[in-house]
Amino acid sequence: MAIITTVTTVTGTTIAAKSLDERWFSIPPVSESQRAVFDEITNLRYMMRLPFTLPVALAASLLSASCSAPSAQSLAQNDPWEKSNRSIFAFDMRAYNAVARPVAKGYVRIVPTVAREGVHNFLTNLNSPIVLVNDVLQGNGDKAGDTLGRTAINSTIGVGGLIDVAAKMGIPQHDNDFGITLGKAGAAEGSYLVLPFYGPLPPRDFVGTAADILFDPLTYVSFHGSDTWGVVRFGAGVLDDTSSHVDAIDSIERSSIDFYATARNLYRQSRNAQINDDKPALDSLPNL
Numbered sequence: 001m002a003i004i005t006t007v008t009t010v011t012g013t014t015i016a017a018k019s020l021d022e023r024w025f026s027i028p029p030v031s032e033s034q035r036a037v038f039d040e041i042t043n044l045r046y047m048m049r050l051p052f053t054l055p056v057a058l059a060a061s062l063l064s065a066s067c068s069a070p071s072a073q074s075l076a077q078n079d080p081w082e083k084s085n086r087s088i089f090a091f092d093m094r095a096y097n098a099v100a101r102p103v104a105k106g107y108v109r110i111v112p113t114v115a116r117e118g119v120h121n122f123l124t125n126l127n128s129p130i131v132l133v134n135d136v137l138q139g140n141g142d143k144a145g146d147t148l149g150r151t152a153i154n155s156t157i158g159v160g161g162l163i164d165v166a167a168k169m170g171i172p173q174h175d176n177d178f179g180i181t182l183g184k185a186g187a188a189e190g191s192y193l194v195l196p197f198y199g200p201l202p203p204r205d206f207v208g209t210a211a212d213i214l215f216d217p218l219t220y221v222s223f224h225g226s227d228t229w230g231v232v233r234f235g236a237g238v239l240d241d242t243s244s245h246v247d248a249i250d251s252i253e254r255s256s257i258d259f260y261a262t263a264r265n266l267y268r269q270s271r272n273a274q275i276n277d278d279k280p281a282l283d284s285l286p287n288l
Helices: 032-042 047-050 052-067 072-076 082-110 115-126 130-137 141-156 178-184 203-215 225-254 259-275
Strands: 006-010 016-019 025-026
Touching: 032 052, 072 082, 082 225, 082 259, 115 130, 115 141, 130 141, 130 178, 130 203, 178 203, 178 259, 225 259
Parallel strands: none
Antiparallel strands: 006 016
C-alpha cells in the first residue's frame, strides 16, 4: 500500500498530497502567499536582472544533463534530466543555505520593518513595466489598468515606489510574466529543467524569462555605473524575496520526504495556478 505524505505551510494548511511514487491524488488551489513561497524555493526570479548569466546557466545545466540517461520514472514525470536536475538543485540549496539564508536572517534582525517594506515596494514598482506588457499581451484590460495606475501613483505620490500608496487606495498588486502569457496561449511547459542559481526553468519559462528581460526598459538604459546598479538590484531582490519567506521555506523543507520532488511538484502547481488564474487545471489531473 502506498504511503501518503502531505506538505504543509507554517499555518498548517495542506497544499499538496502525493504517494511516495509521486502520483497526485489531489491538486488543491494555491493561495497567493503559498505561491510566493514556492517561487522563492524554486526560482530566484531577480536573477533575470543579470541577463548575461542566463545562457551560462543553461549551458551548464544542459552539459550536465547530457551525461545521464533518463529512467522510466523520470520520463513519466516529464523530468528526463532528473539526475542532473537533482544535482543542480542540491547545489542551489547549498548556496541558499550558505549565503542567502543567513544574510536574509541578519537582514530581518537588523533592518527595521518599515525600511524593508520600502525596499520591497521599490523593487515591485521597478518590475511594473514587465507586468504591464504581459497584462496587455494577455488582453486583460482590468489588470493592465491596475498596473498602469499603480505605477503612476507609486512612482509619484509614493516617492519613487518606496510607499505603496496604490494599495492603500484599493488598487491591488499582482505578478505577471511572459511564461504565464505563453501558458495562457496554450504553450506546454516542456521537460523539467533546473539551472544553477535560477532553480526550475523549463523551456516555456526559459523563453519567458528571456522575453521579460527585453520587456524591461532598464535593459536599454546605459549610464555610468549601470552594471553596478544591475548587480545591486539583483542582490536587493534576492534579499527581499528570501527574507520574506525564509521561515516558510524551512518549514516546507522539514516536512518533505523528498525536497526535490516536493519543489518540482509545487513549482508546477504554482505555475498552473498562475496560468489558470487560481482555477484548478482539471485536464492535468490524473485519470483515477
